[in-house]
Amino acid sequence: MSVPLLKIGVVLSTMAMITNWMSQTLPSLVGLNTTKLTAAQGGGGGGYPDRSTGVLPANPEESWQVYSSAQDSEGRCVCTVVAPQQSMCSRDARTKQLRQLLEKVQNMTQSIQVLDQRTQRDLQYVEKMEVQLRGLETKFRQVEENHKQNIAKQYKAIKAKMEELRPLIPVLEEYKADAKLVLQFKEEVQNLTSVLNELQEEMGAYDYEELHNRVSNLEERLRACMQKLACGKLTGISEPITIKTSGSRFGSWMTDPLAPEGDTRVWYMDGYHNNRFVREYKSMQDFMSTDNFTSHRLPHPWSGTGQVVYNGSIYFNKFQSHVIIKFDFRTSSISKSRPLDYAGFNNAYHYAWGGHSDIDLMVDEGGLWAIYATHQNAGNIVISKLNPNTLQIIKSWTTNHPKRSAGESFMICGTLYVTNGYSGGTKVYYAYSTNSSTYEYIDIAFQNKYSHISMLDYNPRDRALYAWNNGHQVLYNVTLFHVIRSVEL
Numbered sequence: 001m002s003v004p005l006l007k008i009g010v011v012l013s014t015m016a017m018i019t020n021w022m023s024q025t026l027p028s029l030v031g032l033n034t035t036k037l038t039a040a041q042g043g044g045g046g047g048y049p050d051r052s053t054g055v056l057p058a059n060p061e062e063s064w065q066v067y068s069s070a071q072d073s074e075g076r077c078v079c080t081v082v083a084p085q086q087s088m089c090s091r092d093a094r095t096k097q098l099r100q101l102l103e104k105v106q107n108m109t110q111s112i113q114v115l116d117q118r119t120q121r122d123l124q125y126v127e128k129m130e131v132q133l134r135g136l137e138t139k140f141r142q143v144e145e146n147h148k149q150n151i152a153k154q155y156k157a158i159k160a161k162m163e164e165l166r167p168l169i170p171v172l173e174e175y176k177a178d179a180k181l182v183l184q185f186k187e188e189v190q191n192l193t194s195v196l197n198e199l200q201e202e203m204g205a206y207d208y209e210e211l212h213n214r215v216s217n218l219e220e221r222l223r224a225c226m227q228k229l230a231c232g233k234l235t236g237i238s239e240p241i242t243i244k245t246s247g248s249r250f251g252s253w254m255t256d257p258l259a260p261e262g263d264t265r266v267w268y269m270d271g272y273h274n275n276r277f278v279r280e281y282k283s284m285q286d287f288m289s290t291d292n293f294t295s296h297r298l299p300h301p302w303s304g305t306g307q308v309v310y311n312g313s314i315y316f317n318k319f320q321s322h323v324i325i326k327f328d329f330r331t332s333s334i335s336k337s338r339p340l341d342y343a344g345f346n347n348a349y350h351y352a353w354g355g356h357s358d359i360d361l362m363v364d365e366g367g368l369w370a371i372y373a374t375h376q377n378a379g380n381i382v383i384s385k386l387n388p389n390t391l392q393i394i395k396s397w398t399t400n401h402p403k404r405s406a407g408e409s410f411m412i413c414g415t416l417y418v419t420n421g422y423s424g425g426t427k428v429y430y431a432y433s434t435n436s437s438t439y440e441y442i443d444i445a446f447q448n449k450y451s452h453i454s455m456l457d458y459n460p461r462d463r464a465l466y467a468w469n470n471g472h473q474v475l476y477n478v479t480l481f482h483v484i485r486s487v488e489l
């Protein structure tokens with residue numbers, strides 16, 4: 001009895017690890033073709049497809065709809081797919097493309113093995129996995145006494161995984177006429193479901209290795225689908241999780257969305273002016289559990305809480321100026337410095353909470369952005385895409401939203417989201433899409449747990465919102481709504 005038990009545990013942990021790794025590294029390594037997707041990208045936004053599909057198409061009933069709720073720092077997420085309302089695709093190009101996509105994703109399993117042998121990082125990954133498996137083994141031995149309870153728990157976890165996959169079934173139904181692969185996919189889901197039912201009734205007899213393979217295979221394909229759907233329109237913000245309680249009322253903290261896999265260093269800046277010391281914590285775990293950090297002294301103090309760490313450098317607004325400085329942590333030196341033309345500073349156009357928050361720098365799937373206001377735009381928010389190397393403006397958008405009445409703002413997939421305030425009940429109520437140069441009023445409430453938000457930024461790697469809430473460092477998950485158009489499949 002103890003052997004099957006162990007293997008279920010292995011299934012779960014291995015799935016999680018493969019999934020995390022796949023989501024972040026694999027698609028680019030094996031050439032899941034994102035060429036088309038990244039071509040639109042401006043000044044080098046790195047590994048994220050810039051698909052600012054924040055705007056719904058005119059006829060959503062003709063498209064797939066995918067809800068994805070994301071995600072912790074390890075890259076896990078949940079994907080729910082809703083099929084087109086009308087069956088409309090049995091012989092069209094979309095079906096063919098879908099088949100190709102599925103085939104490609106299937107091929108990824110082999111690629112994993114090849115890549116495993118090739119790169120040092122992958123070796124480390126495997127070693128780490130082994131360590132975790134051994135840990136699990138021990139753990140399972142310890143709980144062997146308590147079979148029944150444990151079986152129920154593990155069963156529940158696999159079952160939950162299946163619940164995530166189940167919405168795919170009706171989608172696949174639509175494509176049945178044409179795609180053998182899809183049929184097989186569906187069959188696998190059904191087989192797994194019945195296997196799980198068997199499992200519930202009779203333990204022991206099943207080949208768990210096989211189960212493992214099938215589940216992780218399905219998961220991989222779903223994951224690849226997710227990867228294609230990296231962008232979408234914000235539709236929800238989760239309950240906050242308080243990561244740490246430290247520092248003053250105002251500050252900012254973040255991780256680098258372009259940091260290499262496994263690098264979860266946390267960057268921490270307390271206060272909105274007259275400070276130039278950036279704390280570096282070795283990992284999110286360290287940040288949560290210790291007060292161990294390295295201090296970096298910037299050559300100038302910063303202004304506001306709009307700093308962002310991106311690809312190993314911090315970008316910040318030099319105090320009492322509209323100068324943006326890029327400071328490279330690797331060389332501990334300024335690698336670029338440039339005034340942000342016409343940007344108000346020194347509390348000319350701060351966010352509602354004040355604090356010299358005139359210039360807010362941020363990063364999304366498409367790269368580096370500056371949010372500020374100008375006299376020319378009557379104190380309303382201006383959005384500028386910046387070249388991360390030269391700090392030059394690539395393109396600007398002028399909005400009709402007064403900067404001073406904005407609580408905070410953050411960018412997701414090329415859309416700027418603005419909140420209504422920094423204290424009390426808060427919601428995201430204004431969205432400006434740089435893709436279409438249009439705005440709309442929305443209503444997405446989120447909890448302001450400690451009643452004073454002085455920083456709120458999206459991290460495209462974690463797909464989470466980082467907030468500084470009255471001396472608390474807080475994370476929110478976001479839910480993005482995607483519409484897959486046929487050209488994208």
Ligand SMILES: *[C@@H]1O[C@H](CO)[C@@H](O)[C@H](O)[C@H]1NC(C)=O
Binds near residue numbers: 031033034035036
């Ligand atoms: C990726 O797609 C682009 C355009 O769709 C094409 O030119 C290119 O050859 C493709 N690359 C691969 C590796 O399939």
Ligand SMILES: *[C@@H]1O[C@H](CO)[C@@H](O)[C@H](O)[C@H]1NC(C)=O
Binds near residue numbers: 046
């Ligand atoms: C990140 O920095 C590295 C090293 O400086 C550089 O080679 C790479 O091009 C940068 N990536 C992006 C997306 O800017």
Ligand SMILES: *[C@@H]1O[C@H](CO)[C@@H](O)[C@H](O)[C@H]1NC(C)=O
Binds near residue numbers: 071077238240464475
């Ligand atoms: C985000 O979602 C992941 C996966 O469900 C979860 O592990 C993590 O704790 C969530 N984070 C927040 C801030 O809710």
Ligand SMILES: *[C@@H]1O[C@H](CO)[C@@H](O)[C@H](O)[C@H]1NC(C)=O
Binds near residue numbers: 100101103
């Ligand atoms: C998958 O691999 C097979 C055999 O290696 C190859 O013939 C096929 O073209 C691959 N499919 C895709 C979509 O890359």
Ligand SMILES: *[C@@H]1O[C@H](CO)[C@@H](O)[C@H](O)[C@H]1NC(C)=O
Binds near residue numbers: 191
């Ligand atoms: C699913 O189960 C059926 C019967 O139990 C079997 O014939 C079929 O080959 C299985 N399909 C897959 C993909 O394993």
Ligand SMILES: *[C@@H]1O[C@H](CO)[C@@H](O)[C@H](O)[C@H]1NC(C)=O
Binds near residue numbers: 289290291292
């Ligand atoms: C902090 O760092 C010191 C020196 O590296 C180490 O001895 C100590 O155990 C660390 N504290 C924690 C809580 O990790």
Ligand SMILES: CC(=O)N[C@H]1CO[C@H](CO)[C@@H](O)[C@@H]1O
Binds near residue numbers: 052
């Ligand atoms: C300028 C630009 O990128 N426009 C795109 C906006 O998004 C729609 C789809 O949502 C695309 O069709 C446009 O090309």
